[in-house]
Amino acid sequence: MTTGEPGPAEHRDPAGVRRHRMARPTAGSVARAMVRGTGELMITLGLVTLLFAAYEIWGAAAIVNARQNDLNARVEQQWEATPTATPSPTAKAVAPPPGTAVARLYIPRLDKHWVVVEGVRQRDIRYAPGHYPNTAMPGDVGNFSVAGHRNRATFWRLDELRPGDTIVVETRAAWYVYAVSRTRIVLPSQVEVVKPVPPGASRGSRLLTLTTCNPKFDNYQRLIVHAELGHKQERSAGRPAELGG
Numbered sequence: 001m002t003t004g005e006p007g008p009a010e011h012r013d014p015a016g017v018r019r020h021r022m023a024r025p026t027a028g029s030v031a032r033a034m035v036r037g038t039g040e041l042m043i044t045l046g047l048v049t050l051l052f053a054a055y056e057i058w059g060a061a062a063i064v065n066a067r068q069n070d071l072n073a074r075v076e077q078q079w080e081a082t083p084t085a086t087p088s089p090t091a092k093a094v095a096p097p098p099g100t101a102v103a104r105l106y107i108p109r110l111d112k113h114w115v116v117v118e119g120v121r122q123r124d125i126r127y128a129p130g131h132y133p134n135t136a137m138p139g140d141v142g143n144f145s146v147a148g149h150r151n152r153a154t155f156w157r158l159d160e161l162r163p164g165d166t167i168v169v170e171t172r173a174a175w176y177v178y179a180v181s182r183t184r185i186v187l188p189s190q191v192e193v194v195k196p197v198p199p200g201a202s203r204g205s206r207l208l209t210l211t212t213c214n215p216k217f218d219n220y221q222r223l224i225v226h227a228e229l230g231h232k233q234e235r236s237a238g239r240p241a242e243l244g245g
Contacts, residue, residue, distance in 0.1 A: 064153035067127035071115035075101040079172040095133060099124050102131045103138050104170040105146065106243060110157050116169075120147045129154060129210075132194050136207075138169040139176040139232055143201075145194035145209040150223075155212035158223055159183070166242045167208060167227050175240045178208045178227035185214055186222050193224045201226070 078101070096102060098119035106113040120130040129148035136142030148155040161167075165180040182200070186193060193211065197203050206229035214223035239245025 060151060061153035064127050064151065068114060068153070071101060071117070071128060072104075075104070075115055082172065098133075102171075105129060106168040106170070107161070107165075108168070108242060109161060109165045112157075114148075114154065116146055125149060135194055135209075136196065138171050138208075139174065139206060139229065141204055141206055142196040143194060143198060143207040143209050144169070145211065147211045150213040150216055150219075155210065155223075156216070158210060158212050158225060159214075161225050167210075167225075168240060168242055169208065170235065172235070174235050175233040175243075176208075177230045177233070177240055177242055179230050180225060180227045183223070183225050186224055188219070188222055190222070193222070193226075198226065205229075 096118045098117075098121070100118050102116045102118050104113060105116050114129050116131055117124055117128045118131050118133065119125070120132055124130045125147060126149075129146045131137075132145040132147060135145040138144050148158075150156060150158075161180050161183060163180050163182060167178045167180065169176040169178065192198060194209055197205070198207070198209065201207060208227040208229070210225040210227075212223050213219040214221040233240045
């Protein structure tokens with residue numbers, strides 16, 4: 001029944017205006033507010049984490065792909081501008097400066113290719129696979145060894161390679177067609193995989209070794225792919241059949 005008199009939570013001021021009293025917070029209302037605030041904070045942090053992960057997977061890949069396009073254009077200009085020289089039998093190969101292009105690397109199974117640069121420091125391999133210094137050059141006796149990040153733009157799918165799969169290396173003078181011989185998982189300390197004669201290889205072989213972090217999103221192991229040279233083709237003869245030439 002409505003009487004017009006102020007209720008327990010309201011009063012009238014001298015002018016007769018009805019006003020509500022401020023309810024005091026209870027322990028339950030404080031707890032609910034804290035839970036609600038914590039939930040909103042967790043949602044915000046989750047969204048930030050998802051955005052960062054999306055950048056790492058797709059945004060960073062877009063940057064690497066753009067840098068690879070630049071490297072491809074530059075290396076093509078260099079190769080076309082510099083005539084191919086026949087090295088002297090007694091000439092000693094000079095290592096290229098860090099960060100400069102060494103070769104192009106093609107993996108038909110993955111439908112991927114990259115420009116490989118000299119060096120495996122973080123700044124060298126940020127946008128490209130890197131050639132381990134002091135390992136063989138493409139096609140030479142020894143172990144042409146290349147490291148790459150395990151991101152979507154580089155060696156993300158390297159674990160899909162199987163024995164017999166083709167890996168092609170292109171230099172200014174020639175194409176080198178390798179066949180995968182084995183893959184394995186090792187510890188980061190097992191650096192013998194990039195030695196001139198890695199475990200399981202024969203002395204005098206012409207090898208290619210690819211290394212990357214394992215598993216995906218972590219780096220406490222290394223995924224290793226070994227391949228052996230099958231044949232060489234002069235670059236002037238066009239692309240090899242393995243690349244649809």
